[in-house]
Amino acid sequence: MIIIICLFFLFASCYPYHRFPLYIQQTHQGYDVCIVLGSPSNTDGSLSHIQKQRMDHAITLYQKGSIQKILISGAAVANCFIEAEVMKDYAIAQNVPEKDILLEKYAKNTYENLKYAADLCNKHHFSKIIIVTSGFHIRRAGFFAQKFLTDFTFYPVSEKENQRYFITEYLRMWNTLYYEWKLK
Known part of the structure; x- marks a missing residue:
């Protein structure tokens, strides 16, 4: 019986990686817009390591x-600092003109990041889109993204x-599947 349970968890652990395919291409040119998915800022309002990498x-x-x-998409989730604004300030400090930066400041999770960003892309008639996020977050x-774009x-x-991100992300994928199933 224990062997059957272990085999179940072994095979079940593979499911999220098949349910969440990778959407990566090698060409990174000719895009209308780059959507940068938010991540919480540091508690002092400074750019976090993940935010800096993405930006x-x-x-x-x-x-x-x-x-x-x-x-740039992201609300104030983990603290009072709006992720998109903190990331925008960094981009401006790196000489990106403010006129070329759009903000989506209401998304509190990945689903909302992509839903609200897709709405803005439609509003601005952006058709070729590249999305920047961390490797562990892509699936x-x-x-x-495939629901909205x-x-x-x-x-x-x-x-x-860091391996700890993959473990957290793995649990979040199962949570996502649960809520997808619950919404049906």
Whole structure:
């Protein structure tokens, strides 16, 4: 009986990785907009390590001319600092013109990040979209992106992340599946 339970958990643990496919392409040029998914700021309002990584990648794409606009998504979730505003301030400090930055300041989770960002993309008639997020976050973000966007790809900030993020993300994927099932 214990063997059957162990086998169940072994196979069940593979399910989220098949349910949440990767959406990564090698070309990173010719995009209308780059959506940068938020992450909580530090408690003092400064840019967190994850925010900096994501913004550095978006800024690099912008400086290379691969994207025309940067759309930053994220509300104040873990503290009183609005993620999108903290990340915008960093982009401006890195010489990205404010006119090329769009903010979505209401999303409190990945689902809302992509839903609200997709609404803004539709409003501005953006059709080619690249999404910047952490490598550990791509599968879950892709699950939601395919619900709201048609032509998109991901640009992971890193394939190798701290293992603790993968464990947390794995649990969040199961939580996502539960809520998807519950909404049906």
